Amino acid sequence: MPTNRTPIQRRRQMSFSEEMALEFGDSPPTTFATDQERRAAWEQHRDYLMAKCDRGWRPAAWWDYDAPRLGVRRPRDPEYEKAALWEAGLLTPEEKATLERDWRQHFDEANSPDYFGHCIGYDKARHCAVWAKGEEARKAHYKWAGIPRALIKRWAEERERPAPQARRAAKSNGGLPDQPPPAA
Numbered sequence: 001m002p003t004n005r006t007p008i009q010r011r012r013q014m015s016f017s018e019e020m021a022l023e024f025g026d027s028p029p030t031t032f033a034t035d036q037e038r039r040a041a042w043e044q045h046r047d048y049l050m051a052k053c054d055r056g057w058r059p060a061a062w063w064d065y066d067a068p069r070l071g072v073r074r075p076r077d078p079e080y081e082k083a084a085l086w087e088a089g090l091l092t093p094e095e096k097a098t099l100e101r102d103w104r105q106h107f108d109e110a111n112s113p114d115y116f117g118h119c120i121g122y123d124k125a126r127h128c129a130v131w132a133k134g135e136e137a138r139k140a141h142y143k144w145a146g147i148p149r150a151l152i153k154r155w156a157e158e159r160e161r162p163a164p165q166a167r168r169a170a171k172s173n174g175g176l177p178d179q180p181p182p183a184a
Contacts, residue, residue, distance in 0.1 A: 023052075050062070066172075103145060106142070120136075
């Protein structure tokens with residue numbers, strides 16, 4: 001008896017190694033025989049793999065095949081991939097909000113008045129960690145967190161600008177900072 005149902009289109013299942021090669025890269029190439037085979041697998045499974053993306057992460061195959069088409073170059077430093085997507089305007093609104101909140105937290109942490117240091121490596125001769133302090137530590141922390149340079153600049157300018165309440169108080173005191181009330 002004939003029906004008017006549409007057959008379900010099922011995508012070919014990937015092996016674990018194929019999925020990992022598309023998500024994280026395949027170096028040296030052992031999973032796919034050719035780049036055309038890898039590209040075809042990406043085209044077939046793109047929607048599935050992209051649905052797993054969040055917080056600014058993209059699969060290696062996206063960087064290899066889709067990013068060049070969109071005019072985005074993959075940064076050499078993997079920590080800056082999210083910032084590259086932010087700068088290109090390729091994040092979803094949810095990803096953008098989440099990343100900016102996380103980046104702001106790291107920025108504020110790096111600029112807190114408390115002591116701040118950042119581990120920048122390991123000294124093999126002395127068998128200990130090497131810690132940066134001050135401005136060097138802040139810059140290392142920004143790089144580690146992958147904060148876009150434009151946000152660092154904007155937030156640094158905000159920190160240098162006095163708060164509106166302080167500006168109003170200074171204006172009402174003839175340009176002087178708040179003065180304690182005179183002792184009686």
